[in-house]
Amino acid sequence: MEISASGRLEVRITAADVGKRVSVRRMIKDVAEGEKFTDTVGVLTSWDKGVLLITRRTGEMVQIAESSLVAGKVVPAAPARRRGPAASYEELARVAARAWRPGESERLGAWELRAASGFTRRANSVLPLGDPGVPLDEALTYVRGWYAARGLPAYIQTATGAEGAQELLCAELEARGWTREVTAELWIGSLAPIGDLEVSDAPIGDLEVSDAPAGDRKAPEVVLSREADDAWLGRYQRKGLSDVALRVLGSGPSVWFATVPGAEGEPPAAIGRCVVDGRWAGFAAVEVDPARRRQGLATAVMAALARRALDEGASAAWLQVEEENTEARAMYAGMGFGPHHAYHHYRWIPGSGAADGGSGVGDPYRSV
Structure with missing residues (x-):
């Protein structure tokens, strides 16, 4: 935590630090223990009306009242993983996308819209690596229409927990009524x-x-x-x-x-x-x-x-494993794999947000 010259804890973050990785300490009241401190590290996703939203590496979003803050500071990006080769999120996202190509795709700015007749979410979701080239609401309207025209639910694949990932987009999607349905992790290791x-x-x-x-x-x-x-x-x-x-x-x-x-x-x-x-x-x-x-x-x-x-x-290896697959995770960890980032699929469900749209079709997917 940030400590001043006088030895006191200080809050050295403001709303201007949204989008940066931060570490904060807050005071909470516990029924059994009374007041105690707890720390949270993650990306400062929003700071609005006295409430901070911090997204942890796993994608979990933590709301923190500004009034409960005791200390806070901006911290460097997460250190390099102890296992496996060095790799950026964007590099791995593009490699994973090339390994599972859709039947059809279209560019919307730096976003890629992908469809494959409903075979897996990965091949039937938007990969948003950058700016869509239009305002977000306009981009989401286009996405909903694009998938509706193909009789598919609209999905957007996002990531958290690595530098350059999409914590801010996750928060924007949730604020607009998109629902997170699946979370998995991409693991890497030496080959x-x-x-x-x-x-x-x-x-x-x-x-x-x-x-x-x-x-x-x-x-x-x-x-x-x-x-x-x-x-x-x-x-x-x-x-x-x-x-x-x-x-x-x-x-x-x-x-x-x-x-x-x-x-x-x-x-x-x-x-x-x-x-x-x-x-x-x-x-x-x-x-x-x-x-x-x-x-x-x-x-x-x-x-x-x-x-x-x-x-x-x-020389390097990667794979994707779902959070609840504990046996596979134990096996891959034994082989030297370790988590690099989490990724999530957000689905638009018609009627769930401020702006309606989409196909209304059932969920044809059985896997990420």
């Missing part, structure tokens, strides 16, 4: 350690690790292919995919699909997908037959894909 993994030394906490002695774990066969064949699709969690969805799955600079064959006549025991893009390898769709879990299959799939990506010159 070489993943390629070096074997079933016998899969990371502690890996939900796929067998209880059998290390020497008894046999590496499964992993087949790599440039296309998602019928066998791979037989294990993929989404069934009855349209041609548009198949094109999304196959999109990206250099796409690889991994398959661990199952028993004869059965879907694969495990699958995975990787997109190589320069120094980055992005992992997705790592799925294992529930009856074959705790056998190291997810580890084997990711290791095989990582080795292929290393051969193509990649």
